[in-house]
Amino acid sequence: xxxxxxxxxxxxxWLPVLLCLLGxxxxxxxxxxxxxxxxxxxxxxxxxxxRDLDNVRHVMGASTEIKLLHSFSSDERVNLEARLSRxxxxxxxxxxSRLINAHWHTRSExxxxxxxxxxxxxxxxxxxxxxxxxxxxxxxxxxxxxSDRYLSVPAVRVDVQVGRTSSLSLVAEPDFTxxxxxxxxxxxxxxxxxxxxxxxxxxxGMRLSQAGENLDWxxxxxxxxxxxxxxxxxxxxxxxxxxxxxxxPESDGLGADIARNFGKWGFRAEFAYTKLHAENxxxxxxxxxxxxxxxxxxxxxxxFNLQLLLRYAPDYRTTNAFENPQxxxxxxxxxxxxxQQKRLTTGMTTRxxxxxLHETLQTEVLGIIYLDPTNYLIRPxxxxxxxxxxxxxxxxxxxSGDDLSFFGSLKRNRTVFVEFQRFF
Amino acid sequence: xxRWGRRCLTAACFALLPLPAxxxxxxxxxxxxxxxxATKVSGFTGEITMTLINxxxxxxxxxxxxxxxxxxxxxDVAILTRFRQxxxxxxTGFLQIENSVGDDDIWIYLPALGxxxxxxxxxxxxxFFGTDFSYGDILLPTVEKYRHALLRxxxxxxxxxxxxxxxPIDARTRDDSGYGRKLTWIDSRSHVERKVxxxxxxxxxxxxxxxxxxxxxxxxxxxxxxxxxxxxxxxxGHRTLYLFDRFxxxxxxxxxxxxTRRLEEQ
Numbered sequence: 001x002x003x004x005x006x007x008x009x010x011x012x013x014w015l016p017v018l019l020c021l022l023g024x025x026x027x028x029x030x031x032x033x034x035x036x037x038x039x040x041x042x043x044x045x046x047x048x049x050x051r052d053l054d055n056v057r058h059v060m061g062a063s064t065e066i067k068l069l070h071s072f073s074s075d076e077r078v079n080l081e082a083r084l085s086r087x088x089x090x091x092x093x094x095x096x097s098r099l100i101n102a103h104w105h106t107r108s109e110x111x112x113x114x115x116x117x118x119x120x121x122x123x124x125x126x127x128x129x130x131x132x133x134x135x136x137x138x139x140x141x142x143x144x145x146x147s148d149r150y151l152s153v154p155a156v157r158v159d160v161q162v163g164r165t166s167s168l169s170l171v172a173e174p175d176f177t178x179x180x181x182x183x184x185x186x187x188x189x190x191x192x193x194x195x196x197x198x199x200x201x202x203x204x205g206m207r208l209s210q211a212g213e214n215l216d217w218x219x220x221x222x223x224x225x226x227x228x229x230x231x232x233x234x235x236x237x238x239x240x241x242x243x244x245x246x247x248x249p250e251s252d253g254l255g256a257d258i259a260r261n262f263g264k265w266g267f268r269a270e271f272a273y274t275k276l277h278a279e280n281x282x283x284x285x286x287x288x289x290x291x292x293x294x295x296x297x298x299x300x301x302x303x304f305n306l307q308l309l310l311r312y313a314p315d316y317r318t319t320n321a322f323e324n325p326q327x328x329x330x331x332x333x334x335x336x337x338x339x340q341q342k343r344l345t346t347g348m349t350t351r352x353x354x355x356x357l358h359e360t361l362q363t364e365v366l367g368i369i370y371l372d373p374t375n376y377l378i379r380p381x382x383x384x385x386x387x388x389x390x391x392x393x394x395x396x397x398x399x400s401g402d403d404l405s406f407f408g409s410l411k412r413n414r415t416v417f418v419e420f421q422r423f424f
Numbered sequence: 425x426x427r428w429g430r431r432c433l434t435a436a437c438f439a440l441l442p443l444p445a446x447x448x449x450x451x452x453x454x455x456x457x458x459x460x461x462a463t464k465v466s467g468f469t470g471e472i473t474m475t476l477i478n479x480x481x482x483x484x485x486x487x488x489x490x491x492x493x494x495x496x497x498x499x500d501v502a503i504l505t506r507f508r509q510x511x512x513x514x515x516t517g518f519l520q521i522e523n524s525v526g527d528d529d530i531w532i533y534l535p536a537l538g539x540x541x542x543x544x545x546x547x548x549x550x551x552f553f554g555t556d557f558s559y560g561d562i563l564l565p566t567v568e569k570y571r572h573a574l575l576r577x578x579x580x581x582x583x584x585x586x587x588x589x590x591x592p593i594d595a596r597t598r599d600d601s602g603y604g605r606k607l608t609w610i611d612s613r614s615h616v617e618r619k620v621x622x623x624x625x626x627x628x629x630x631x632x633x634x635x636x637x638x639x640x641x642x643x644x645x646x647x648x649x650x651x652x653x654x655x656x657x658x659x660x661g662h663r664t665l666y667l668f669d670r671f672x673x674x675x676x677x678x679x680x681x682x683x684t685r686r687l688e689e690q
Contacts, residue, residue: 039511069690079690105689112685119538147536159685167685211684214527216542259542261527266544298544301551358476358662359554360484388484388510423511 040066042422043143049415050088051140053182061087061142065100076106087142100152112159119152120171122207122220123270123292124257126305127349127366130272130290131255133205133222134171136179144381144393144419153177165212173203178248179227181337182413189329190237194247196225207255215260222253226276228337231330232283242326249284250277268307269293283330285338286313294349302354309347309370316343332404339370339406346371360385368407375401375408393419452572452588458615459608460567464501465647466675467493470668471508474555479661485509486553487669493677499524501563502682506690515690521682524566533687540684549602556631556655556664560601561620569597578609580618581636585609598625614638614648629658641673 043063050056063085071077081101103116123129127146136151155173162168176196203224210217225248232245257270271291278284294307319335322328335341353364362383369376381395396416401408469491476484487509493502500522507516517533527545534541548560570590578585591605592598604627609619620633637651649671656663680686 037514039514041511107689109680121537121539123539124541145536147534150537152538161680161683161685164679165683211531211540211542212521212529214523214529216684261542261544263527264545264547266542268542296544298546298550300547300549355554358478358484358551358556385484385510385512391512421512 035071037069038067040064040424042424044420045142045144045417046419047142047415047417049413051142051182051413051415053184053410053412055412056088056091059088059090059142061085061089063087063096063143067101075108076104078104085143098151110161112157114155114157117152117154118157119150120155120157121150122218122255122257124216124218124259124268125270125292126268126294126296126307126351127368128292128307128309129270130274130292131218131220131253131257131270133220133224133251133253133255133272133274134173134203136177136227138180140180140182142417144395144417151177151179162208163210166208166210169207169209171205171207173224176203176225176248177227178229181228182410189242189244191231191244191246192234193229194245196248196250205253215258217258218256220253220255222251222255224251225249226251226274230276230282230284230337231333233324233326233330234282236326242329244326244330245282247279247282249282250279251275252277264297266296267294268296283327283334285334285340286315286317288313288340292349301356302352305349305351305353307349309345309349311339311345313340313343313345316340336404336406336409341373341405370401370406373402373405373408375399375405377407377410389423391421391423393417393421450574450586452574452586453567455574455586455588455610455615456567456570456572456590456608459610459617460564461498462615462646462648463650464494464498465492465642465649465673466645467673467677468641468649469670469672469674469677471670473665473667473669474553475665475667476555477663477665486555491677491681493679493682495522497524499566502679503563504682504687517687517690519682519684519687520563522563531684531687533684535690540687547602548600555666556657556662557633557653557666558602560603561633561655565597565601569593575607577612580609580611583618584612585618586612603630611638614640616648616650624659631655631657639671641671642675 041064045061047059048057050059063083065081065083068080069077079101083096083098083100085096087096099117101118103114103118105112105114120134122131134153134155136153137149138151139149141148153173154175155171158170160168178195205220205222207218207220227248229246230249232247234243234245237243252275253272255272259266259268269291273289275287276284288311290311292307292309294305296303296305319328319331322331339345347368347370349368351364351366353362355362364381366379367376378398379395381393384392386392398414399407399410403409472488472490474486486507489506489508491504495502502521505518507513515535519531521529523529530543530545531540532543546559548565549558552559552562569592571593573589575587575589578587588608588610589605590608592601592603598604602624604623604625606623607621608617611618616635616638618635621629622631624630634654635650638648639651641647641649651668651671653666654663
């Protein structure tokens with residue numbers, strides 16, 4: 001992904017008009033001849049606040065997504081999917097282009113291979129997935145769907161069927177893609193960012209999974225880097241100002257998950273141990289055990305989902321343990337980003353979803369709460385299908401909690417949003 | 425295990441023997457068994473269009489590719505559905521492996537999330553992707569879950585039919601299906617239903633299904649398929665048309681095609 005600055009305001013003002021006019025034209029070119037499937041969408045968005053903690057209000061954006069699936073044969077295909085965005089039509093520096101998928105996929109009787117840009121999602125829990133080691137998240141993107149936040153990565157993935165219902169997945173990621181976090185634009189300190197060289201040390205992982213006979217489970221292992229940054233105090237400059245390094249620590253992960261139905265109840269649990277390595281005396285965060293576990297139940301057109309969150313960091317150090325105020329400042333930032341305020345972090349998530357009018361109207365409310373200190377997110381979402389090709393989405397995000405808590409630190413990002421989608 | 429064995433035996437009998445002759449005094453349970461097995465083709469691939477029409481005549485269209493295989497017990501089926509339309513759910517896959525002696529295995533693949541998720545077992549009364557068909561209307565419940573009585577014979581669109589009244593054998597089946605009773609018009613030749621009238625748990629008319637273009641697609645096993653169905657909900661005025669744009673018998677489908685690995689291919 002890249003961002004480019006430019007004088008595009010005049011052109012940007014015409015973008016929504018252009019997108020609407022383009023609708024019938026692109027419909028004519030949307031193609032599905034069996035071998036090639038071409039489709040996409042045009043999206044217009046309004047957010048009452050950006051997600052960048054920059055106090056930018058009333059953001060109107062436009063984007064288009066294009067998807068091309070071409071099959072060379074029944075066993076070989078390419079999948080291309082990209083998004084072009086002008087995230088804020090009234091301001092500069094808000095252009096995005098992003099590859100959502102760009103991979104070649106081939107298969108034989110027992111082996112699937114995917115090479116290229118792809119999403120690698122391992123977790124089975126709802127919304128919070130500690131075993132998604134390979135999945136960076138864009139927490140700043142101004143699009144309403146949760147799926148828009150998960151980023152793809154360049155990777156080689158080979159799935160080998162090892163039993164009737166089990167398979168082994170091997171993944172190598174020869175580059176590193178960090179998560180995107182909201183950051184105030186006027187940072188009060190100078191920070192140097194250091195990204196790991198994936199080419200020098202590719203990230204690797206494997207996952208043994210089984211699906212079937214009323215039981216799904218998996219075991220996974222990962223070696224690579226945390227997608228979240230750690231801030232480390234590195235010293236004082238000649239002018240006396242503190243210098244910091246933002247780096248992505250080396251990480252090893254072990255994961256396991258299980259999904260099973262008990263009658264009409266669906267049970268899921270996902271567990272990961274993540275070991276974070278501190279390098280060369282740099283500040284770090286504590287390795288931790290993270291469990292997400294809960295039930296969901298459907299009753300008529302309603303679905304109820306409840307999960308408990310439990311994270312234990314045995315080597316946790318309170319931020320007050322750092323005597324140096326600069327180190328303490330960095331430790332506080334790290335505690336917020338990694339949501340590591342205590343040795344034991346507890347919380348829960350709940351999602352209540354319902355569909356109406358033969359799925360024309362879909363509603364849901366997602367709530368995530370962490371305890372001690374209490375901080376939470378409430379996210380209502382309403383989706384109304386105007387037709388098979390046009391959709392309206394209304395929603396909001398309400399963050400609450402102490403300023404130095406995970407969700408409390410995002411209070412400036414409280415927002416309501418509307419999106420119009422036109423599919424072709 | 426005994427129950428499963430009995431089902432296999434029954435399935436084998438219906439696969440090998442001719443269906444009961446229409447002119448005799450047939451037993452209602454036998455007729456419903458014949459109805460249950462009449463559409464159990466060994467395997468097929470197809471393209472389906474489902475058109476949802478509300479009381480104002482506004483239409484929504486869902487297109488899907490379907491692949492289905494009868495399991496070795498001759499009763500349960502594995503079915504993989506992939507949505508082609510509408511665009512916002514294009515590529516979404518749905519895999520259901522029936523289990524008549526336990527809970528079905530059901531997974532959904534959401535391409536936008538890049539993730540396969542196991543779903544909790546559905547109630548048979550739940551709507552099939554927002555249509556007027558319920559899951560229980562698409563994958564018929566086993567005969568033993570209802571009491572059946574032969575009421576009369578009637579002609580529907582030129583086909584001689586037996587009219588069978590079915591009532592749930594217990595409250596659990598009634599609540600799971602959402603039906604207090606149903607009337608089925610069974611074609612005496614094919615044993616495929618030509619019409620079904622559903623009544624809610626208060627015995628009020630709920631839905632009517634009409635069945636058209638019934639074809640014998642697997643003559644060696646005397647198996648049939650209805651290429652067109654229409655379900656009308658009398659209480660909401662909403663109706664759904666279910667049409668096979670393409671139906672290809674394919675007994676050679678492998679079990680491996682019905683796996684989460686295949687579900688994740690768009």
